[in-house]
Amino acid sequence: MSKIKKTTIQDVAKYANVSSGTIDRVIHNRGKVSPAKKKKIEEAIKHLNFNPNLLARTLALGKQFMICSLLPESVISQNYWSLPRRGIMQSAEKYKDFGIVLEAYEYSLFDEESFVKQAQIIIDKNPDGVILAPLFEKESISFTQALEEKNIPYIFIDANIPDQNNLSYIGPELKNSGYIAGKLLNSILNMNDDILIVNMVKGIENSSHVWVIEDGFREFFDSNNYTNDRKINSLTIHTTDETEVTRELTKYYIKNPGVKGVFVTNSKAHLISEFHRAHELDGKVIGFDLIEENIASLKNGSIDFLISQNPVFQGGQAVQMLFDYFVYKKTPTEIQYVPLDIIIKENVDFYLNSQ
Known part of the structure; x- marks a missing residue:
């Protein structure tokens, strides 16, 4: 930790062109100060982002x-x-x-x-x-x-x-975020529509957060007996490169034409929505996060829900x-x-x- 120079009462006084004593009277609300000077001091405090109480404590620590x-x-x-x-x-x-x-x-x-x-x-x-x-x-x-x-x-x-x-x-509470995604997707699918979970990670075995999200998603369907007439499969794609994602999705959809709903466990749902649009597929898509591409796909109707994690x-x-x-x-x-x-x-x- 190194020493740091912070904004002082003297800095505020110089900026407002008043004495340090006048600054002190305004801060502690004692003594008489003209309305004009008080206004100048308040403007200086705001402009310099001066916090007397916090500054006093950090000055006492004297550290960065x-x-x-x-x-x-x-x-x-x-x-x-x-x-x-x-x-x-x-x-x-x-x-x-x-x-x-x-x-x-x-x-x-x-x-x-x-x-x-x-x-x-x-x-x-x-x-x-x-x-x-x-x-x-x-x-x-x-x-x-x-x-x-x-x-x-x-x-x-x-x-x-x-x-x-x-x-x-x-x-986010990761498992709950997956559960919510399952509930949302189920609300816009038919009972026998197949579902695909897409994970785009380097190695699923070293990405426990993805497992937790997927587990929450599956728990919704299992706990509500919504799995009897449909398949819920997961596909791990080890890249977010659009060409590679398209290639992997194409191979999967050829073998699994019944997919009608897709849950993407990261912020790349727009890659799936673009694949659907390019191939004129009517699948429903849900994913995470308000990035620019996802917002565009949400607005054109190729993504149905986004979950924002603040x-x-x-x-x-x-x-x-x-x-x-x-x-x-x-x-x-x-x-x-x-x-x-x-x-x-x-x-x-x-x-x-x-x-």
Whole structure:
């Protein structure tokens, strides 16, 4: 931890062109200050993002806190992983004057070695805290064990690994998200329509979060006896490349022409909807997350439902929790499930405008 220069009362006084004593009187509401000066001081406090109480505490600590984030890479600005990253960066910016410094790292969802490499860089940085999306379970556990050896706290977002020592998990209740998807898809299918679950991951055996989502989806149908007259199969595609996805779907549909409903366990539902449109198929599709391509497919009717997992909130809340932990010694809630929002084409614009 290194020393940091923060906004002071003197900075506010200089900006408002008044004395420090006048600033102090306004902050503590004592003594007389003209309305004009009071207004100038309030404007200066707002402009400089000056928080007297919080600043006093962080000044007393006199330290800078480095947070490292490790998320899947976001190759374009509108894909899913750009959203929690946006939340992290916005929250870090909010607290930068109070000692928070962010360093963001990325790994490829289809390359475990990229995760290992980035994780080692973070370990060598010796940060004060880490925000992690642990989508490679084995590598994530090795990483967090190394963090624990150095007493570095960490928070999971988007996916959880049970029985770890993370400060908190912020994200969806994964099994419930799959269950909800099953209920939604069933509501728009006939009883004998076959269903396909599509997982796009490098290795399903090392992606326990996908298993949990799929298990929740299947549980809906099993618990309600909706499996008697239909097949529910899963297809794992080890890439999100559109050409490869199209090839795998084509092979599957040739052998399984009865598929009428598709559940995609990540944010790539638009790839399935585009396949349906290109081949004039009338299958129903449900997936996750309000990325640009999914929104377009929702609006043209080729995706029927999207489940939003509030990724921007997840990222922002993780920074907030670490800040409170560093400054106020406040222990975070062990699990903070985010609300799951059901988005259809009729409400998507209202939802987007409210964000």
